[in-house]
Amino acid sequence: ETGVTQTPRHLVMGMTNKKSLKCEQHLGHNAMYWYKQSAKKPLELMFVYSLEERVENNSVPSRFSPECPNSSHLFLHLHTLQPEDSALYLCASSQTDRVDYGYTFGSGTRLTVV
Amino acid sequence: QKEVEQNSGPLSVPEGAIASLNCTYSDRGSQSFFWYRQYSGKSPELIMSIYSNGDKEDGRFTAQLNKASQYVSLLIRDSQPSDSATYLCAVNGDNFNKFYFGSGTKLNVKP
Numbered sequence: 001e002t003g004v005t006q007t008p009r010h011l012v013m014g015m016t017n018k019k020s021l022k023c024e025q026h027l028g029h030n031a032m033y034w035y036k037q038s039a040k041k042p043l044e045l046m047f048v049y050s051l052e053e054r055v056e057n058n059s060v061p062s063r064f065s066p067e068c069p070n071s072s073h074l075f076l077h078l079h080t081l082q083p084e085d086s087a088l089y090l091c092a093s094s095q096t097d098r099v100d101y102g103y104t105f106g107s108g109t110r111l112t113v114v
Numbered sequence: 115q116k117e118v119e120q121n122s123g124p125l126s127v128p129e130g131a132i133a134s135l136n137c138t139y140s141d142r143g144s145q146s147f148f149w150y151r152q153y154s155g156k157s158p159e160l161i162m163s164i165y166s167n168g169d170k171e172d173g174r175f176t177a178q179l180n181k182a183s184q185y186v187s188l189l190i191r192d193s194q195p196s197d198s199a200t201y202l203c204a205v206n207g208d209n210f211n212k213f214y215f216g217s218g219t220k221l222n223v224k225p
Contacts, residue, residue: 033212035215040217041217042118042214042215042216042217042218043158043202043215045212045214056212099146099206100146100163100165101160101163102148102150102163102204102213103158103213105157105158105159107156107157
């Protein structure tokens with residue numbers, strides 16, 4: 001496995017369900033991110049983890065809960081979501097001392113809340 | 115919230131023409147600028163980065179940066195149908211490689 005891997009690729013969940021999104025990076029990067037991408041809107045930064053410590057959460061609703069057990073894995077736990085939370089959720093990683101490389105994105109999880 | 119503005123398009127150009135994509139940003143302190151390409155249903159992929167005023171060329175792509183006017187642009191020469199995608203402009207934030215993205219410009223290259 002190389003790059004940034006996200007699972008599942010697609011997820012349909014009810015408003016009362018609990019689910020988790022998983023992200024794994026094989027690049028040796030030291031920072032990981034969750035972004036939300038909705039139609040015709042800019043990518044919205046949700047969470048940043050640097051060296052496994054959360055450094056930014058951008059006022060995301062508490063129904064989204066991130067977890068970063070180590071520098072290679074990132075989770076986004078979901079519960080009691082709303083239909084407006086339906087979007088593409090992208091995980092990314094970077095090396096904080098190599099700004100010129102930018103982010104490497106995973107393929108994303110397409111989430112539909114019904 | 116830092117703002118990054120892009121024309122949503124679609125921008126339509128014939129095959130072989132030059133496509134010009136523009137982006138403006140609000141934070142004068144920004145130092146790093148990136149262009150990502152996103153095909154429909156796929157994740158963004160990095161195609162160019164630029165840090166200094168002026169032009170930076172990479173193959174058919176040229177990024178242009180003007181910090182005084184707070185804009186960054188991307189030129190695609192000899193456009194191909196395979197270049198049809200949404201192009202996202204990203205500008206760095208305060209630290210930790212945190213970037214703010216524009217909403218993207220959709221480019222259609224017609225054969």
